[in-house]
Amino acid sequence: MEKNQLPHIPVLLSEVVQWMNLNPQSVVVDATIGLGGHSAEILKNIPHGKLIGLDQDEEALDYTFKKFLGDTRVMLFKSNFSNLVTILNKISIQWVDAVLMDIGISSFQLDFENRGFSFNKSQPLDMRMDQSMERSAEEVVNEYSFEQLEEIFRNYGEEPHARAIAYRITQARKVKRITQTNELAQLIRDYYLKKFGNTKHRKDPATLIFQAIRIEVNQELKSLQKGLDASLQVLRSQGRLLVISFQSLEDRIVKQFFKTESKDCICPSHMPQCICHHRAYLEILTKKPVSPTYEEIKNNSRARSARLRVAQKL
Ligand SMILES: C[S@@+](CC[C@H](N)C(=O)[O-])C[C@H]1O[C@@H](n2cnc3c(N)ncnc32)[C@H](O)[C@@H]1O
Structure with a gap:
């Protein structure tokens, strides 16, 4: 389009x-x-x-x-x-x-550009509204410490499983850098699936984590x-x-x-x-x-x- x-x-x-x-x-x-x-x-x-x-x-x-x-x-x-x-x-x-x-x-920003805000598509993890900013979502996800991730998930996402998801991310990135939105979203969905079984969630389990990272990236x-x-x-x-x-x-x-x-x-x-x-x-x-x-x-x-x-x- x-x-x-x-x-x-x-x-x-x-x-x-x-x-x-x-x-x-x-x-x-x-x-x-x-x-x-x-x-x-x-x-x-x-x-x-x-x-x-x-x-x-x-x-x-x-x-x-x-x-x-x-x-x-x-x-x-x-x-x-x-x-x-x-x-x-x-x-x-x-x-x-x-x-x-x-x-x-x-x-x-959400739908039409390769901007990395959408968890329903495979896009590079970016999320910068101002593309001249230095730090993208990829840096946050791969370079923040476990504690920093937990804190932003809790404070900016109000995610009830902040600690567990932060842990999962730090484990996954030891194997391979997380670079795509759908990789991150799938990791969160897998966590919820394992924890709660095939429950139908009202919203995508990745919603709050994506919100938190976006808020952090753009301050x-x-x-x-x-x-x-x-x-x-x-x-x-x-x-x-x-x-x-x-x-x-x-x-x-x-x-x-x-x-x-x-x-x-x-x-x-x-x-x-x-x-x-x-x-x-x-x-x-x-x-x-x-x-x-x-x-x-x-x-x-x-x-x-x-x-x-x-x-x-x-
Ligand atoms: C919901 S959209 C606005 C849509 C607009 N009212 C319209 O009718 O087209 C939000 C816009 O605010 C911009 N934005 C968000 N935070 C901003 C900030 N701190 N400074 C400047 N622009 C910002 C985003 O880049 C985005 O384009």
Whole structure:
């Protein structure tokens, strides 16, 4: 399939545009522009505005560059969103009206490229969103110690069998370096099969381990925290921050960030008086995260775990 025919369906599209509360002049940052699905819809609502799009994936950005070629409202940057403040400084933009972060991987990365994210295909173990990064999944799997593997499987995958799978990997790589996604996936499936017999699992047993390795390779949780801090710095008063996450670890970070930044004091509850001098910067607009409708999930099964949280700068 040609890249210009990629079937990418942006999640929670109408909800995103609605919650952004745009006006024709709005200046919007799409911090994870991917294939530009959300941005295309946002642009319909900001005829006299600006859209600054970031993505750390050069291939996604190449595609999106062609998609928006000639649109003078659009500026694209290959960058991690943790560098948002620097990017905006470079183009002399101090404040923006909305920031969207649609975190995770795109269907483009998962399905159509030899990018090593998919455990259903034989691909080189890569998983780098930014392909200029030095460390790929192959290095993590083959060079991390047993303890390091166990720790990332536990912390980033919440994998209940972190220790046993880390052990299996360290044994297997003594015989042969693990270089393909399907080799790693099969090793995990074999472990589950041996341990639990031919149980039908709701999801592939390799899911959590792949998630953990991907988070480690791309340092996703650290970037998310930095991206949230940066967004807060660049939003103007009444500006909106929208974050879509696909798994609970990320959603927890977003929820906690919103909670902390919406409080005037974050001292421990036993303190008799405030010593932190923290000030609230945000008002949480979605008490509970917005989930896709049944209709949306029926049309796009990948949307099923998406959760949108929205906050407004005070
Ligand atoms: C779910 S896709 C976004 C899809 C996009 N909203 C659309 O409608 O086409 C996530 C994108 O975010 C990018 N990404 C993830 N983490 C990033 C980060 N820390 N900095 C910049 N881009 C990131 C990925 O490379 C990927 O292209």
